[in-house]
Amino acid sequence: MTTVLVLGGTSEARACAAELASHGIDVVSSLAGRVSEPKLPEGRVRIGGFGGPDGLARWLTENGTHAVIDATHPFAERIGSSAAAATRTAEVPLLRLERPGWQQEPGERWHWVDSLEQAAAALPSLGEHAFITTGRQGLAAFTGLAGIRLLVRCVEHPDAELGPDAEVLLSRGPYTTESERALMAHKGIDVLVTKDSGGTMTRGKLVAARELGLDVVIVRRPARRAPETVHDPGAAVRWVLNQ
Ligand code: NAP
Numbered sequence: 001m002t003t004v005l006v007l008g009g010t011s012e013a014r015a016c017a018a019e020l021a022s023h024g025i026d027v028v029s030s031l032a033g034r035v036s037e038p039k040l041p042e043g044r045v046r047i048g049g050f051g052g053p054d055g056l057a058r059w060l061t062e063n064g065t066h067a068v069i070d071a072t073h074p075f076a077e078r079i080g081s082s083a084a085a086a087t088r089t090a091e092v093p094l095l096r097l098e099r100p101g102w103q104q105e106p107g108e109r110w111h112w113v114d115s116l117e118q119a120a121a122a123l124p125s126l127g128e129h130a131f132i133t134t135g136r137q138g139l140a141a142f143t144g145l146a147g148i149r150l151l152v153r154c155v156e157h158p159d160a161e162l163g164p165d166a167e168v169l170l171s172r173g174p175y176t177t178e179s180e181r182a183l184m185a186h187k188g189i190d191v192l193v194t195k196d197s198g199g200t201m202t203r204g205k206l207v208a209a210r211e212l213g214l215d216v217v218i219v220r221r222p223a224r225r226a227p228e229t230v231h232d233p234g235a236a237v238r239w240v241l242n243q
Helices: 011-022 052-062 077-090 116-125 177-187 204-212 233-241
Strands: 003-007 026-031 044-047 067-070 094-097 109-113 129-132 149-154 166-170 191-195 215-219
Touching (some): 003 011, 011 026, 011 094, 109 116, 116 215, 129 177, 204 215
Parallel strands (some): 003 026, 003 067, 026 044, 129 149, 129 191, 149 166
16 A cells, blocks of 8 residues: 655645545554644654654655645745655655645735845834734744734744733634734734735735735744645645556
């Protein structure tokens, strides 16, 4: 039986695992373990880091893995490079499954930056009440910004101490354009901060920002030395079947 490791933590990874399982493939999904109650994919699941590239290479060999699909989030850089190194060592084929980035549409006021630190630096010239939707990691970049209030949305409470001018909203998407527009209007948000995560599940906030005439600070994806890349789970399954 073919065993495939799917490095996950994304909706594409869950869709891919379900489709692989429906073809009778032994799929093992791997999650980092950052979220206490993760949405679990079909098939087998393992949780927690591998201990770097060497640990992952060992895992691949010990578990008789035939192929790896790196379907992690576009901003999860370390596991991506770990997968590249480990699959070389273990001589296992690797495919990257990655949703495309967002495309700016007419009327959208996007300001591209390369990091959360640059996003924070851009805020004072754009607004006074920022909606931060970049996840719970790296939020320390937004502390200590004079004259800026923050509405920070994440799935679980951030580790960083955000100070008195920050309100934390714990919730998990997907969100609709209507609910995003209502939230931003109700809170008096005047600038949105997001990563270029791509996909449809969180695009609603960008449409809502356009409709409300808000500026958006958008963090570019880190460069990845990607192996062969596909953009939808069906293509990843066809790649496995052709191995
Ligand atoms: P990261 O910086 O690339 O990874 C840090 C370490 O966490 C890795 O070196 C690895 O530990 C472990 N790890 C990460 N993903 C793993 C996986 N799928 N299975 C097993 N171990 C994993 O990743 P991150 O940005 O912290 O993201 C962690 C997870 O959350 C990813 O799986 C990603 O798909 C998901 N996620 C991330 C974001 C984001 O914005 N970064 C958003 C949504 C979902 P070892 O070196 O010990 O193997």
